[in-house]
Amino acid sequence: MKTDMTRYLPILTWGRTYNRTALSNDLVAALIVTIMLIPQSLAYALLAGLPAEAGLYASIVPIMLYAVFGTSRALAVGPVAVVSLMTAAALSNIVEQGTMGYAVAALSLAALSGAILLAMGLFRLGFIANFLSHPVIAGFITASGIIIAASQLKHILGISAEGHNLLELVISLTEHLGETNWITAIIGILATGFLFWVRRGLKPLLKRFGLPDGVTGVFVKTGPVVVVVATTAAVWGLGLADKGVSIVGEVPQSLPPLTLPSFSPDLLWQLLLPAFLISIIGFVESISVAQTLAAKKRQRIDPDQELIGLGAANIGASLTGGFPVTGGFSRSVVNFDAGAETPAAGAFTAIGLAIAALALTPLIYFLPKATLAATIIVAVLSLVDFSILKRSWNYSKADFAAVLATILLTLTLGVEAGVSAGVGLSILLHLYKSSKPHIAEVGQVPGTEHFRNILRHDVITDPSIVTLRVDESLYFANARYLEDKIQNRVAKDKDIRHVILQCAAINEIDLSALESLEAINERLKEMDVKLHLSEVKGPVMDRLKREHFLSEMTGQVFLSQFEATKALRPALPT
Amino acid sequence: MKTDMTRYLPILTWGRTYNRTALSNDLVAALIVTIMLIPQSLAYALLAGLPAEAGLYASIVPIMLYAVFGTSRALAVGPVAVVSLMTAAALSNIVEQGTMGYAVAALSLAALSGAILLAMGLFRLGFIANFLSHPVIAGFITASGIIIAASQLKHILGISAEGHNLLELVISLTEHLGETNWITAIIGILATGFLFWVRRGLKPLLKRFGLPDGVTGVFVKTGPVVVVVATTAAVWGLGLADKGVSIVGEVPQSLPPLTLPSFSPDLLWQLLLPAFLISIIGFVESISVAQTLAAKKRQRIDPDQELIGLGAANIGASLTGGFPVTGGFSRSVVNFDAGAETPAAGAFTAIGLAIAALALTPLIYFLPKATLAATIIVAVLSLVDFSILKRSWNYSKADFAAVLATILLTLTLGVEAGVSAGVGLSILLHLYKSSKPHIAEVGQVPGTEHFRNILRHDVITDPSIVTLRVDESLYFANARYLEDKIQNRVAKDKDIRHVILQCAAINEIDLSALESLEAINERLKEMDVKLHLSEVKGPVMDRLKREHFLSEMTGQVFLSQFEATKALRPALPT
Structure with missing residues (x-):
C-alpha cells in the first residue's frame, strides 16, 4: 500500500x-x-x-x-x-x-x-x-486542425x-x-x-x-x-x-x-x-x-x-x-x-x-x-484525418452521426459548440439505443437445453408460454419500453398463460425498472397471465430480495430457462 | 395489418x-x-x-x-x-x-x-x-402536491x-x-x-x-x-x-x-x-x-x-x-x-x-x-407520498439521490428546476454507474467448465493467464476505464503472458470501445502479452468483423472460456 x-x-x-x-x-x-x-x-x-x-x-x-x-x-x-x-x-x-x-x-x-x-x-x-467518445474527439481534433490552419493563413499572407x-x-x-x-x-x-x-x-x-x-x-x-x-x-x-x-x-x-x-x-x-x-x-x-x-x-x-x-x-x-x-x-x-x-x-x-x-x-x-x-x-x-468518417460509417451509424455533427458544428459555429454538441449527441444516442433494447422471443432448440430467437431458429414453443430474452440492463430509459412490448405481445393472444423473462443479460435492474416489473406483474394478473423470471444474475437477485416484488410476483424464479419450461409445460419430453 | x-x-x-x-x-x-x-x-x-x-x-x-x-x-x-x-x-x-x-x-x-x-x-x-425515471416522477409529484396545497392556503384563509x-x-x-x-x-x-x-x-x-x-x-x-x-x-x-x-x-x-x-x-x-x-x-x-x-x-x-x-x-x-x-x-x-x-x-x-x-x-x-x-x-x-424516499434508500442509493434532489429542488426552486435536475441527475448517475462497470477476474471452478470470480470462489488460475469478465456493454463512457484496469493489472505482474476478455455479458461494443480494445491490444503487445476474447455474442462479432481489429489482435477469439483456457494452458487436466 x-x-x-x-x-x-x-x-x-x-x-x-x-x-x-x-x-x-x-x-x-x-x-x-x-x-x-x-x-x-x-x-x-x-x-x-x-x-x-x-x-x-x-x-x-x-x-x-x-x-x-x-x-x-x-x-x-x-x-x-x-x-x-x-x-x-x-x-x-x-x-x-x-x-x-x-x-x-x-x-x-x-x-x-x-x-x-x-x-x-x-x-x-x-x-x-x-463522456467524450473517441469518434467525437477525432472529429473535433480534425475540425480544430482545419480552423487553426485557416487562422494562420493571414500571417502567411x-x-x-x-x-x-x-x-x-x-x-x-x-x-x-x-x-x-x-x-x-x-x-x-x-x-x-x-x-x-x-x-x-x-x-x-x-x-x-x-x-x-x-x-x-x-x-x-x-x-x-x-x-x-x-x-x-x-x-x-x-x-x-x-x-x-x-x-x-x-x-x-x-x-x-x-x-x-x-x-x-x-x-x-x-x-x-x-x-x-x-x-x-x-x-x-x-x-x-x-x-x-x-x-x-x-x-x-x-x-x-x-x-x-x-x-x-x-x-x-x-x-x-x-x-x-x-x-x-x-x-x-x-x-x-x-x-x-x-x-x-x-x-x-x-x-x-x-x-x-x-x-x-x-x-x-x-x-x-x-x-x-x-x-x-x-x-x-x-x-486532420477524415478517415474517422468512413470508419464510423462502416461500423456504427450512431457514432457516425456524432462525428459528423461534431465536425460540421465545430467548422461552422466554433470549438465550444462543436464539442458540446458532440458530447450531447453521443449521450443522447447512447440513451436512445439502450431505451429500445433488443428483446428476442425465444424457444427451445430441439434435443438441447438451449433457447434461441424464434425468428432465426427452428425451435419448440408452446402456445401458452411466451419467453422473452432482454439483451440489456433494465433501467429507467428502457423500463417503459418493456412494459409496452409485453402488453402488446400478450393483449393480442388470448392463449397465453405464462410470460417468462430470461434475465441472463441483465446486469442491473434499477428502481424504475423494478416498478415497471411490478406494473407488468399487476397487468398480467388482470389478464390472468403469470410472470416468471429465469437465469437472474446474483447481484440482481440480491437487490430484488430487498423488495417485496418477488413475493408479489404471480410466478416463480427459475435457475435456468430449461427448468422454467420444464416446470410450466410438464408434457415436454425431457 | x-x-x-x-x-x-x-x-x-x-x-x-x-x-x-x-x-x-x-x-x-x-x-x-x-x-x-x-x-x-x-x-x-x-x-x-x-x-x-x-x-x-x-x-x-x-x-x-x-x-x-x-x-x-x-x-x-x-x-x-x-x-x-x-x-x-x-x-x-x-x-x-x-x-x-x-x-x-x-x-x-x-x-x-x-x-x-x-x-x-x-x-x-x-x-x-x-428519461424521466419513476423515482424522479414520484418525487416530483410529491413535491408538487405540497406546493399546490400550500398555494391554496391563501384561499382557505x-x-x-x-x-x-x-x-x-x-x-x-x-x-x-x-x-x-x-x-x-x-x-x-x-x-x-x-x-x-x-x-x-x-x-x-x-x-x-x-x-x-x-x-x-x-x-x-x-x-x-x-x-x-x-x-x-x-x-x-x-x-x-x-x-x-x-x-x-x-x-x-x-x-x-x-x-x-x-x-x-x-x-x-x-x-x-x-x-x-x-x-x-x-x-x-x-x-x-x-x-x-x-x-x-x-x-x-x-x-x-x-x-x-x-x-x-x-x-x-x-x-x-x-x-x-x-x-x-x-x-x-x-x-x-x-x-x-x-x-x-x-x-x-x-x-x-x-x-x-x-x-x-x-x-x-x-x-x-x-x-x-x-x-x-x-x-x-x-x-404526497414520501415512501419513495425510504424505498429508494433501501433499493439503490443512486435512485435515492435523484429523488432527494428532485424533491428538494422542486420545493425550494420550483417545478421546472426540480424536474430538470431530477432528469439530469438520473442520466448522470446512470452514465456514472455504467462508466465503472463491474469487472471480475475469474478462474475455473475445479472439475467443471464454469468460471467464477476469484475473490468469491475457490478457483483454479494460472500465473501466466488473466481472465477478466466485464459485466456491461462496452461504450464510450466505460472504454477508458477498461484500458486503465487492464494496464494496471498487467503492469504490476511480469508473469502474465495472456489476457482473456470473457465477453458473455457484452451486448454492444461501440467505436470508442473498439478503439480502446485496439489500444489495449497495442499496449499489451509492447509488454509481450497476448489479448484474447471468449464468448463473444453474435451481433457483437458481426460488427467486429467489419473492422480490422480481429486480424490485428495478437491472440484469438474462443467460443467458450473453457476452450480458451484449454488452448492457452495445455497442461491443464481437462
Whole structure:
C-alpha cells in the first residue's frame, strides 16, 4: 500500500531511486526538447492571441509542477495547438485581443481550468472525461486542425483577418486577399514548403543514408528550428521588416513574471464553460499520450493523479504569465524518443527554456510571424484525418452521426459548440439505443437445453408460454419500453398463460425498472397471465430480495430457462 | 395489418362496432364524470391562475379531440393538478396574473405543448419521456402536491400570498397571516374537513351498510359536489360575500369561445422549456394511467398515437379558451369504474360540460373560492407520498439521490428546476454507474467448465493467464476505464503472458470501445502479452468483423472460456 504522501506526490517514488544514468539520459532528452519547444511555444502563444513570450512562460513553471505531481515519466506539459485555439475562441468573445485585459483573462482561464482539474482529481471525477467518445474527439481534433490552419493563413499572407470558425475565417480572408504582402507570402510559402518536405521527404532520404529511426526523428523535429534561424537571418540581413514583413519584435528578457489572474465573478462566470471544456479536452489528450508511452515501459498511469498534475500545471501557468496548458503529443513523443527516464527531464527542459527566456529573446526580434504560422500549419495538418468518417460509417451509424455533427458544428459555429454538441449527441444516442433494447422471443432448440430467437431458429414453443430474452440492463430509459412490448405481445393472444423473462443479460435492474416489473406483474394478473423470471444474475437477485416484488410476483424464479419450461409445460419430453 | 388511416384515427376501429349496450354504458359514465368534473375543472383553472370558466372550456373540446385520436378507451383528458401548477409557474415569470396577456400566454403554452406532443408522436420520439425515471416522477409529484396545497392556503384563509415554491409561499403566507378573514377560514376549514372525512370516514361507513365498492367510490367522488352546493347556498343565504368572503363571481354563460394563441417569437421562446416539461410530465402521467386501465380489459395502448391524441387535445385547448391539459388519474378512474366502454363516453362528458357552461354558470356566482381550494388540497394531498424516499434508500442509493434532489429542488426552486435536475441527475448517475462497470477476474471452478470470480470462489488460475469478465456493454463512457484496469493489472505482474476478455455479458461494443480494445491490444503487445476474447455474442462479432481489429489482435477469439483456457494452458487436466 502506498501512503497518501507518495500517492499525491509521485516524485517521492521515482526521486528515491534517481541515479547518474537516469540523470544523463534526462539531460540529453531535455536539451533536444528545449530546442524543439522554443519555436513551438512562441507559435502557440500567437495562436492563442497572446504575445510570443507567453508561450515560453507557459512552458517553464507548468513543466516543473507536473514533474512533482504527475504520474507519467515522459509526458511534456505546455501549450498545445487545440487548447491554444480554444483559449483564443473563449477569450475573444469577452475581451479584445492585444489588450492587457486579454492577457489577464488568459491567466484567469488557466487558473479556472487548473481549479477544475484539481477538483476533478481530488474528488475522483475523472470519469466525466469518458463522456467524450473517441469518434467525437477525432472529429473535433480534425475540425480544430482545419480552423487553426485557416487562422494562420493571414500571417502567411501578411494580411489581417478575424474569425473563430471556418466560415468567418474564409469570408474575412477573401475580403483582405488584395492586401497580401508578397515578401511575407514568399517567406511563408517557402517555410511551409520546407517544413512539409522535412516531414515527407527528408525522413526517407536520411533513412537511405542508413541513419537509425530515432536519429532521423530528432532531425525532422529540428526542422522548425532551422526555418526559424534561416528566415530570421534573411529578414535581418535584407532589412525586410521595413518592407512590411511582420516580425515578432521586442520580447522582454526575463524569467517568467509573477502574475495574478482576475477574480472578477463576472469574468469567471463567462469563462466557466470554456474552462471546463478546455480542461476535459486537455485531460483526454494528455492521458491518452501518457497511457501510450507508459505501456511501452510497463509503467502505470493514475488518471486521478494526472488530473492533479495537470491542475497544478495550469495553476502554475496562471501565476507566471502563461495560459492554459496540457500534455502535448509531439513534445512528449520527442521527450520519450530522446530517452527521458523520469519527470526530471521535464524540469531540466524548464531550466533550458528559462535560460532561453533570459538570454535568447533578442535573437528572435527579426523572426517573421509567417515562419511561426508555417510551423503551426504543418504541425496541425497532421492532426486532420477524415478517415474517422468512413470508419464510423462502416461500423456504427450512431457514432457516425456524432462525428459528423461534431465536425460540421465545430467548422461552422466554433470549438465550444462543436464539442458540446458532440458530447450531447453521443449521450443522447447512447440513451436512445439502450431505451429500445433488443428483446428476442425465444424457444427451445430441439434435443438441447438451449433457447434461441424464434425468428432465426427452428425451435419448440408452446402456445401458452411466451419467453422473452432482454439483451440489456433494465433501467429507467428502457423500463417503459418493456412494459409496452409485453402488453402488446400478450393483449393480442388470448392463449397465453405464462410470460417468462430470461434475465441472463441483465446486469442491473434499477428502481424504475423494478416498478415497471411490478406494473407488468399487476397487468398480467388482470389478464390472468403469470410472470416468471429465469437465469437472474446474483447481484440482481440480491437487490430484488430487498423488495417485496418477488413475493408479489404471480410466478416463480427459475435457475435456468430449461427448468422454467420444464416446470410450466410438464408434457415436454425431457 | 392496420392501414395508416386506422392507425392515426383509432375512432375508425372502435366506431365500427359501436352498439346500443356500449352507448348506454357510455352515457351513464359520462353523467357521473360530468358531475365530478365541474368543481374540479373550476378549481384547476384557479390553480393555473386563470378565471374559473377556463377550466370548463379546457375540458370540452380537448376531450372530444382525444376521443378521435387517442388509443385509450377510458382516459379522461382535461386540466390536472400538476400541469396546472406548472402552467402557473411558467406564466407568472412572464406576464402578470389576471391580465389579458396571461390568458393569451396560457393559450400559447397549450398550443406549444400540443405542437411538441404532435411532433413527438409523428416522429416517434416518445422514448424521450423514458428519461424521466419513476423515482424522479414520484418525487416530483410529491413535491408538487405540497406546493399546490400550500398555494391554496391563501384561499382557505382569505388572504393574498404569492410564490411558486414552498419557501416563497411560506414566507408570503406568514407575512399576510394577520389579514385572515375568519368567515372564509371557517368555510375553508369546514369544507376541507368534510372532504377529508368523505375520503377516510365515509367509505368504511358505506361499506358497513353493504354497498358495493364501485358505488361507494362514486359516492366518495361526489363529495366535492356536495360541498360546492352547500357552501354556495350558505354564502348566498347568509350574504357572506358582503363580509369579505371571496367568491367566483360572474362567469360568462357561453360555449367555449374561439381563441387564437399568440405567435410572438419572444413569448414562444420563453415558453419553450416549460412547454416541453409540461408535455413530458403530462404524457408520462397520462400514459401510465392509460396502460393501467387498458390492462384491466386486455386492450393495447400505442404510445406514439397517445402523443398525437394528447397533442390534438392541447391544440384544441389553445383554440377554445383553455390551457394545457392531459389525461388525469382520478377522472379516468371514475370514468372506468362508472363503466365507460369507448372514447364516446368522453364525447358525452364534453356535451354535459358544454351544457353546464351554457346553463349552470349563474348558479356558481356565490361559490366561495375557499371551497375550490379545499377540493384541490384534499385531491393533491393524496399525491404526497414520501415512501419513495425510504424505498429508494433501501433499493439503490443512486435512485435515492435523484429523488432527494428532485424533491428538494422542486420545493425550494420550483417545478421546472426540480424536474430538470431530477432528469439530469438520473442520466448522470446512470452514465456514472455504467462508466465503472463491474469487472471480475475469474478462474475455473475445479472439475467443471464454469468460471467464477476469484475473490468469491475457490478457483483454479494460472500465473501466466488473466481472465477478466466485464459485466456491461462496452461504450464510450466505460472504454477508458477498461484500458486503465487492464494496464494496471498487467503492469504490476511480469508473469502474465495472456489476457482473456470473457465477453458473455457484452451486448454492444461501440467505436470508442473498439478503439480502446485496439489500444489495449497495442499496449499489451509492447509488454509481450497476448489479448484474447471468449464468448463473444453474435451481433457483437458481426460488427467486429467489419473492422480490422480481429486480424490485428495478437491472440484469438474462443467460443467458450473453457476452450480458451484449454488452448492457452495445455497442461491443464481437462
